[in-house]
Amino acid sequence: MKFSTKARYGLRALVDLAVHSGGEQLALIHIAKRQELSVNYLEQVFSLLKKSNIVKSVKGSQGGYMLARKPSEITVGDVIRAIEGEIVIVEKEEQTDDKSLVLQNMHQCLWQNVWQKMTESICDIIDHMTIEDLMKDYQMLSIDESLMYYI
Numbered sequence: 001m002k003f004s005t006k007a008r009y010g011l012r013a014l015v016d017l018a019v020h021s022g023g024e025q026l027a028l029i030h031i032a033k034r035q036e037l038s039v040n041y042l043e044q045v046f047s048l049l050k051k052s053n054i055v056k057s058v059k060g061s062q063g064g065y066m067l068a069r070k071p072s073e074i075t076v077g078d079v080i081r082a083i084e085g086e087i088v089i090v091e092k093e094e095q096t097d098d099k100s101l102v103l104q105n106m107h108q109c110l111w112q113n114v115w116q117k118m119t120e121s122i123c124d125i126i127d128h129m130t131i132e133d134l135m136k137d138y139q140m141l142s143i144d145e146s147l148m149y150y151i
Helices: 003-020 028-035 039-051 076-084 101-127 130-146
Strands: 055-058 065-069
Touching: 003 028, 003 039, 003 065, 003 076, 003 130, 028 039, 028 065, 039 055, 039 076, 076 101, 076 130
Parallel strands: none
Antiparallel strands: 055 065
16 A cells, blocks of 8 residues: 555645644645645645544635644644545456355455455554654654754
8 A cells, every 4th residue: 555645745744734833724735835846736635634623724915724633632644634535556356256255255355354454554654643753753853953963
């Protein structure tokens, strides 16, 4: 499974928003500059995030986007699903009468023991990782970088 650039950039932009907004609205142009992304592309991504109640928009000259919930209440899974849709490693194959019982059993075996377990594992990870967790990690990395001494 490979997540689209829309999901990857959306997650980056959302963490950026959480880190730099201070609870206030932030114009997409600021996020786009810091993350080196297209404003038009971010508008598409944030439209999806808004529909899923992850961000809300404020109109006007001082407008922008802000988180609709606390960073601790938004999971990485929420963000990815808002952009990508449901997360599935492999679609379950429909059972049809024209397939032999041997083939049907093989599909069922692989579905239960491989594909479904992989999907569940990935979902377990992303559903327990919050935007707040990513914010803290990013801020720690930023502190570590600022403490570097060069000779």
